[in-house]
Amino acid sequence: MTSNDRQAEHMTMNAKAWDAYHPAYMDFHLKAHPDFFEYLAGGGVYLDDYERRLAGDVTGLTVLDVCCAGVADEAFSWENLGANVIACDLSPIAIEIAKQNAARLNSRIQFVLTDSQVLAPVESDSVDLVYGRYLWWFEDLDATMRTWFRVTKPGGRLLISEIHPLAECLEAERDLFRLTHSYHDESPEYGVFTATPLGERFGGWQGPGDRCVGFFHPTWRTVNAILDAGYQLLRMEEVCPLENSGDRRVDLPKDLYLLARKPAP
DSSP: OOHHHHHHHHHHHHHHHHHHHHHHHHHHHHHHOTTHHHHHHTTOOOOOHHHHHHHOOOTTOEEEESOOTTTOHHHHHHHHTTOEEEEEESOHHHHHHHHHHHHHHTOOOEEEESOTTTOTTSOTTOEEEEEEOOGGGOSOHHHHHHHHHHHEEEEEEEEEEEEOHHHHHEEEETTEEEEOSOTTOOSOEEEEOOOOHHHHHTTOOOOOOOEEEEOOOOHHHHHHHHHHHTOEEEEEEEEOOSSOOSSSOTTSOOEEEEEEEOOOO
16 A cells, blocks of 8 residues: 555545544534634634734734634634634535534635645635644645645745644653653554544543544654745744643643744745
8 A cells, every 4th residue: 555545544534533523523612612602703712822922913814724623613713803714624524514603603714625735725825824733633744734835825824733742742640751652653543533632521422433543743843844845933832831730740831833934035
């Protein structure tokens, strides 16, 4: 099996799992945020302070959300901040649910069914800000960043907002850390899709037990992929929780933010 065949198999596997899960994911989100539609209709924003600060004023800009999911809360948030939004997902069910949510909110977001490692329907040099999250699902990070660079306008930017890779590798146990994943192990991680952390808060999910596969990327891999694609790195921030969360100590970075720019001619 060639690498392209293997990647296509992985994409099909993950799309099937997410298709099955997305209706439940929307239900879980509404349990966590009963005022979801009212909050967004009133101009609410589901983006953290770091994302908003690094992105700056997006009024009138075209923002691409590369992994919107059916909830599309971040996509709707960018729209509430004044952006023109294109939101993508590989799951047809996710796009269907997102469009239903958009109709309820009178949103003008353009939802696109596509693999965000390719973004075939998105024109080159058409996006002011690429909002990249959930790198765990992107197998070929170099190809992904080249694609995101392609659709970014000259002078446009890339904002990565991600769980810090160290937080995926170390778990606090009293005054020590336990290694749960080798930082340099980038081999595919196969498993059975049960639920996202949000779903687990509400007792998990009794789905069909579809297999899924994820891809761990250490920070250096992500930074190099951004630079190799042609972006200029503007800012890197590693954020620790303000207080002990119970399962991670405050001296471990929890979140990683990267801001880059596509050079203008």
